[in-house]
């Protein structure tokens with residue numbers, strides 16, 4: 411039976427882009443190396459992109475490396491920037507080439523010989539430089555408009571065992587989700603060093619988090635009883651935030667992983683599949699809606715500009731121009747007097763109209779034909 415026209419095309423074999431984001435030292439690079447090795451072991455080599463211009467050594471082979479096109483040290487010296495400014499500017503320079511990168515990716519992932527199933531992307535540890543910059547926006551937007559894209563937010567679990575650091579990390583994750591509007595997997599890394607069950611419990615059982623909070627308030631918690639949350643203000647702030655985050659947790663997949671030992675990597679890829687389906691179902695329509703709105707706005711602006719241009723050129727011989735009889739200077743007035751018998755000025759307009767008609771190969775110049783001229787300009791990419 412033929413499928414109804416509105417049925418979305420199955421795109422389950424489309425490649426999935428996994429963008430690894432995380433604070434410095436959370437283990438992004440080690441995690442990238444792990445998932446890269448895992449996919450190679452399954453004979454599904456991914457396409458690897460490194461977007462960290464400042465990294466000195468990458469322990470895996472990258473197919474595209476920002477360092478090949480931008481020299482971070484030189485950028486810093488040339489623009490007299492500090493480390494973060496250098497990373498931001500390098501990303502900006504890279505963002506100007508993102509269309510070419512996406513073209514390469516599209517060709518490569520659809521290759522007939524060995525189609526790529528995963529694109530994995532490493533990002534700078536300075537999360538804000540990537541997530542909160544225009545270039546990060548452009549890079550992520552371009553990826554997401556071509557591929558199912560998932561954010562893997564890597565967390566240093568051993569350093570998130572106190573309620574306040576855990577909460578800070580969750581707020582960061584929340585802000586990334588809010589900013590990128592892409593499905594997210596929370597990767598509780600370094601599971602070999604710290605059991606991640608406490609974090610999973612805090613995310614699923616509100617009471618458990620409140621109990622941990624109380625414990626820390628009484629100075630019995632982690633960090634050697636350093637009861638920073640003890641003050642009433644901090645306690646009630648954390649309490650309110652945990653209420654807010656409760657809703658946010660529902661939108662996440664959470665996996666405990668050890669990038670070092672490989673523990674939990676299979677579970678991570680199951681989460682990737684889940685989130686890729688979610689991308690297809692919830693995020694793609696939203697992205698397309700936003701793209702449609704942007705395109706409509708662009709078309710409107712273009713039409714308006716063209717309308718203005720047409721008025722300026724006065725193609726139909728009316729409006730816009732200074733009245734033909736109004737001379738501005740004495741010499742103009744004299745000239746007009748001289749020409750008054752043979753030329754009343756409208757000939758110039760008609761002449762212009764004739765030329766446009768000729769250019770368009772049209773005989774008449776009515777309003778509907780003006781529209782086709784606009785279309786002509788649009789199709790010629792003028793304006």
Ligand SMILES: Nc1nc2c(ncn2[C@@H]2O[C@H](COP(=O)(O)OP(=O)(O)OP(=O)(O)O)[C@@H](O)[C@H]2O)c(=O)[nH]1
Pocket residue numbers: 432433434435436437438439440441465534535536599600601602603667668669670671
């Ligand atoms: N025990 C343990 N250590 C890990 C794990 N993953 C990473 N590490 C260690 O954590 C440290 C930081 O790891 P990286 O992979 O360099 O972290 P990164 O997030 O890429 O750091 P930046 O490049 O600074 O952003 C290294 O010493 C790693 O060996 C893990 O799963 N378990």
